[in-house]
Amino acid sequence: MSQSGSELKVAVLVVAAGRGTRAGGAGGPAKQYRHIAGRAVLTHTLEAFAAHPRVAQILTVIHADDRDLYDEAVGGFAKTLEPVIGGATRQDSVRNGLKALEDHRPDLVLIHDAARPFVSREVIDRSIQAATEHGAAVPVAAVVDTVCMVEAGQRGETLDRNRLGSVQTPQAFRFADILAAHLRAERDGRDDFTDDGAVASHQGLTIGVFPGDPMNTKLTTAEDFSRAEERLLFSLPDVRNGTGFDVHAFCPGDHVVLAGIKVPHDQGLLGHSDADVALHAITDAIFGALADGDIGSHFPPSDPQWKGADSAQFLAYAVDRVKARGGMLAHVDVCIMGEAPKVGPHRAAMQARIAEICGLTIDRVGVKATTTEQLGFVGRREGLAAIASATIRLPV
Ligand SMILES: Nc1ccn([C@@H]2O[C@H](COP(=O)(O)OP(=O)(O)OP(=O)(O)O)[C@@H](O)[C@H]2O)c(=O)n1
Numbered sequence: 001m002s003q004s005g006s007e008l009k010v011a012v013l014v015v016a017a018g019r020g021t022r023a024g025g026a027g028g029p030a031k032q033y034r035h036i037a038g039r040a041v042l043t044h045t046l047e048a049f050a051a052h053p054r055v056a057q058i059l060t061v062i063h064a065d066d067r068d069l070y071d072e073a074v075g076g077f078a079k080t081l082e083p084v085i086g087g088a089t090r091q092d093s094v095r096n097g098l099k100a101l102e103d104h105r106p107d108l109v110l111i112h113d114a115a116r117p118f119v120s121r122e123v124i125d126r127s128i129q130a131a132t133e134h135g136a137a138v139p140v141a142a143v144v145d146t147v148c149m150v151e152a153g154q155r156g157e158t159l160d161r162n163r164l165g166s167v168q169t170p171q172a173f174r175f176a177d178i179l180a181a182h183l184r185a186e187r188d189g190r191d192d193f194t195d196d197g198a199v200a201s202h203q204g205l206t207i208g209v210f211p212g213d214p215m216n217t218k219l220t221t222a223e224d225f226s227r228a229e230e231r232l233l234f235s236l237p238d239v240r241n242g243t244g245f246d247v248h249a250f251c252p253g254d255h256v257v258l259a260g261i262k263v264p265h266d267q268g269l270l271g272h273s274d275a276d277v278a279l280h281a282i283t284d285a286i287f288g289a290l291a292d293g294d295i296g297s298h299f300p301p302s303d304p305q306w307k308g309a310d311s312a313q314f315l316a317y318a319v320d321r322v323k324a325r326g327g328m329l330a331h332v333d334v335c336i337m338g339e340a341p342k343v344g345p346h347r348a349a350m351q352a353r354i355a356e357i358c359g360l361t362i363d364r365v366g367v368k369a370t371t372t373e374q375l376g377f378v379g380r381r382e383g384l385a386a387i388a389s390a391t392i393r394l395p396v
């Protein structure tokens with residue numbers, strides 16, 4: 001090839017015209033349109049290729065009955081061409097797709113099963129690299145089990161697994177070569193090839209191999225779907241939101257402590273600690289996100305050591321509990337409810353103090369305030385309340 005690898009135009013052909021009979025689900029959509037983790041299998045598959053910077057165009061081969069399902073699944077992905085209709089076998093579907101791609105003149109084509117939604121960026125990288133170097137290459141995953149012949153319900157000869165491989169997709173080819181190979185197979189009346197590497201071998205091409213990925217499985221049976229759903233759900237980031245609420249009554253005094261700041265007032269707040277409703281609500285929000293009890297269970301009001309305590313230490317402790325679980329605190333937000341004292345003049349100082357205690361930047365700390373329109377105990381100036389939320393991320 002005269003062009004350098006990075007100049008080669010790469011197209012992707014996704015075959016999605018099968019009926020998925022082995023996956024069951026009779027009466028429902030074919031397996032490539034079934035949802036895992038809230039989105040169609042085909043959507044996951046197309047997304048992987050659409051996101052790859054080397055992929056210029058994606059053509060999907062669909063069943064004649066599935067146009068509406070396809071439109072729903074493909075959404076607004078970039079790079080997708082008008083789909084074409086497949087044939088009775090996978091081989092027929094690939095051939096139809098290759099013929100339709102001819103007008104777009106790709107240099108390389110990656111042929112992929114819609115039913116393999118877990119294809120990684122690394123495998124796509126390797127497929128492009130291998131086709132650039134060898135002209136034709138397929139991904140192969142190692143066979144890890146002992147493999148044997150099974151005949152008439154009996155174990156037969158053990159095969160040498162070191163000489164075997166499990167062939168996956170995307171299989172990558174120089175476009176002109178694989179198109180010629182498929183046309184040759186058609187001319188020769190061969191319709192029994194289960195992958196494109198075999199079609200290319202029939203044409204006499206040498207097929208390279210590159211490492212596949214054990215995670216790049218094909219969804220074939222109903223059990224594959226249960227496993228896929230579990231895998232996608234558990235690979236979602238464990239982002240959690242917790243809420244907290246606190247109330248303290250006014251008592252005689254000349255200041256209150258709010259969000260870690262001493263605010264002059266004609267009353268104080270009654271409490272075992274410094275009665276900082278804002279920090280208590282945030283602390284509870286973090287415990288809530290961790291599902292780790294509440295401020296009372298960690299710092300019992302009956303324990304004399306917390307008498308008059310600075311509530312900053314409660315909040316710092318909750319933040320440490322997040323870190324101890326390998327997580328991070330992403331954001332806190334608190335709303336203080338009261339007729340007086342006014343929060344506005346102290347908001348910036350409160351934000352800064354909460355940020356300092358939590359190890360956050362100020363833009364990740366919300367401090368808001370409201371009256372309750374003179375309604376309820378807050379409206380009657382009997383005390384202050386605060387409601388808070390906290391967002392954390394834990395490792396999966
Ligand atoms: N006539 C066909 C048959 C298969 N495929 C596609 O080829 C891929 C791999 O095939 P397979 O897993 O065997 O899918 P099905 O043929 O749909 O499954 P089954 O054999 O269980 O019916 C799938 O993405 C499938 O949609 C296709 O485009 N056209």
Ligand SMILES: C[C@](O)(CO)[C@H](O)COP(=O)(O)O
Binds near residue numbers: 195
């Ligand atoms: C192409 C393929 O994915 C390689 O493993 C596979 O052969 C296609 O599925 P089928 O069940 O053989 O049709």
